[in-house]
Amino acid sequence: MPRRPLVPLALAFALLLPTATTAQRAPAPREVPAAMREVREADLKRDLYAMASDGMRGREGGTIDELRASIWVAEQYRKIGLAPKGDDGTYFQWFNMVRTRVSTTMSRVMIGGQSFALFTDVTAPGVVPIEAIGAITWLADLADTTVDVRGKIVAAMLPAPNPASIRPNSYPLNVRYVDAAIAAMNARFARRGALAILLVADARTDAAFGPFATMRIRGLYDVDRGVPRFNGGSDRLAPMPQLGQGAPPILLVRASMAATLQAQPTAEIAVRLERFETPCVNVIAELEGTDAKLRNEYVLYSSHQDANGTRYVIDGDSVWAGADDNGSVSVAQFAAARAFVKKPGKRSVLFVHHGSEERGLIGSRWHAAHPVVPIAQIVAVINGDMIGRNHPDSASLLGAQPPHRNSPEFVAMALKANALTGKFTLDSLWDRPTHPEGWYFRSDHVPYARVGVPSLMWTTNLHDDYHTPKDNPQRIDYPKLTRMAQWMYLTGWFVANADKRPALDPAFKLER
Numbered sequence: 001m002p003r004r005p006l007v008p009l010a011l012a013f014a015l016l017l018p019t020a021t022t023a024q025r026a027p028a029p030r031e032v033p034a035a036m037r038e039v040r041e042a043d044l045k046r047d048l049y050a051m052a053s054d055g056m057r058g059r060e061g062g063t064i065d066e067l068r069a070s071i072w073v074a075e076q077y078r079k080i081g082l083a084p085k086g087d088d089g090t091y092f093q094w095f096n097m098v099r100t101r102v103s104t105t106m107s108r109v110m111i112g113g114q115s116f117a118l119f120t121d122v123t124a125p126g127v128v129p130i131e132a133i134g135a136i137t138w139l140a141d142l143a144d145t146t147v148d149v150r151g152k153i154v155a156a157m158l159p160a161p162n163p164a165s166i167r168p169n170s171y172p173l174n175v176r177y178v179d180a181a182i183a184a185m186n187a188r189f190a191r192r193g194a195l196a197i198l199l200v201a202d203a204r205t206d207a208a209f210g211p212f213a214t215m216r217i218r219g220l221y222d223v224d225r226g227v228p229r230f231n232g233g234s235d236r237l238a239p240m241p242q243l244g245q246g247a248p249p250i251l252l253v254r255a256s257m258a259a260t261l262q263a264q265p266t267a268e269i270a271v272r273l274e275r276f277e278t279p280c281v282n283v284i285a286e287l288e289g290t291d292a293k294l295r296n297e298y299v300l301y302s303s304h305q306d307a308n309g310t311r312y313v314i315d316g317d318s319v320w321a322g323a324d325d326n327g328s329v330s331v332a333q334f335a336a337a338r339a340f341v342k343k344p345g346k347r348s349v350l351f352v353h354h355g356s357e358e359r360g361l362i363g364s365r366w367h368a369a370h371p372v373v374p375i376a377q378i379v380a381v382i383n384g385d386m387i388g389r390n391h392p393d394s395a396s397l398l399g400a401q402p403p404h405r406n407s408p409e410f411v412a413m414a415l416k417a418n419a420l421t422g423k424f425t426l427d428s429l430w431d432r433p434t435h436p437e438g439w440y441f442r443s444d445h446v447p448y449a450r451v452g453v454p455s456l457m458w459t460t461n462l463h464d465d466y467h468t469p470k471d472n473p474q475r476i477d478y479p480k481l482t483r484m485a486q487w488m489y490l491t492g493w494f495v496a497n498a499d500k501r502p503a504l505d506p507a508f509k510l511e512r
């Protein structure tokens, strides 16, 4: 993953500025309320160690672990003194996540009279049904696309992908290698009418077989009647065409199967899909504003309480604890809530923790379509995702530049708040449409931006522990997290008290 060489520039910048410690000792400017003292490093640390503890089991969306974490989040707001704003006088807004996946109970793969277990011996890269019985045809030369494979079960070695096609994103390199190899085969076999395509893993794919299966066994996630994540439709179809409808019926098999398949035995393959719904929850708390008129308008703080559950073990740990992602912003919201309780603003404030963000922004897509207050009364979304890692003086504000910027006035408030708090050097690369991670599109502000709410995302960007069991509370930079939390709090304070709500840029249009 290309990264900007942050250290030299940021260090040079740090020399020119007072450190955070001296800034805190200096008298606070008039615009900074004394209540900002409620944003305390000790509270952030205590809360994060609790939220990202092993006992929370990685808070996976759509599981009992997300519900446990959500109850804990709601309990924090009750203690802080915020009113519930979810369903029926509770802190919880319920919705159903839709899952479509290959059924391991209804599917079976028999080759040469022997049974093979799905996602252990054989992996389905796509969520595509397969029904095939017959003799296997071995394809010695895959490059010959004139071979008629219609109505046949074919098998071949999986070729290594073109290195340039391996996406430079944050997933483990060996998994990205397999992704690229399978994507090339999807293209090669598209619309050629094979009944089933068995691809024998090369050594590198075989080494990544387990982690690849762990990713693909989960299938696809969506929410009905939510705001679409991308232009033009549902998550089941749009962003991952290689997984969903229309993908060729590919199965990846272990390297050790090569000789068996070359003997062209008969096969009986039934890959069947299952679709079901599972309850998820947004946690929503409210602090009412002081102004009789403006209290009908809302500043919305946004985080997600879910993480990635328990998965494969790295260094003896199976809990993907999600301390930075996104315990860091969740606890920053508690701190902002304490400051707002101490001194409420003119406008009201909603503190929202979205469920199942990691499964495709499910909770925010739901709430942006079914908000607890009319969407026109939400004046700004202050979303954060991962704010406690990387260089102490570097951060990003996504939605600060075109085409992602939807309110220059809101951006100006955020920049002013940065100058009065964290004084971060802002890295603008991650907000660009050309950034390989597409970082802007990967958090909960996006559905709100799509429905016309001024929206920004605070982040300190990716790191090597992202989506691994190593994203734990011991690795967080707490002084940095405190400055980020102060910055987000003060931005919300400015929005809550501005004479005019930040205007939406009428020309705003996302590139995807």
Ligand SMILES: [Zn+2]
Binding pocket: 304, 325, 326, 357, 385, 386, 443
């Ligand atoms: Zn996240």
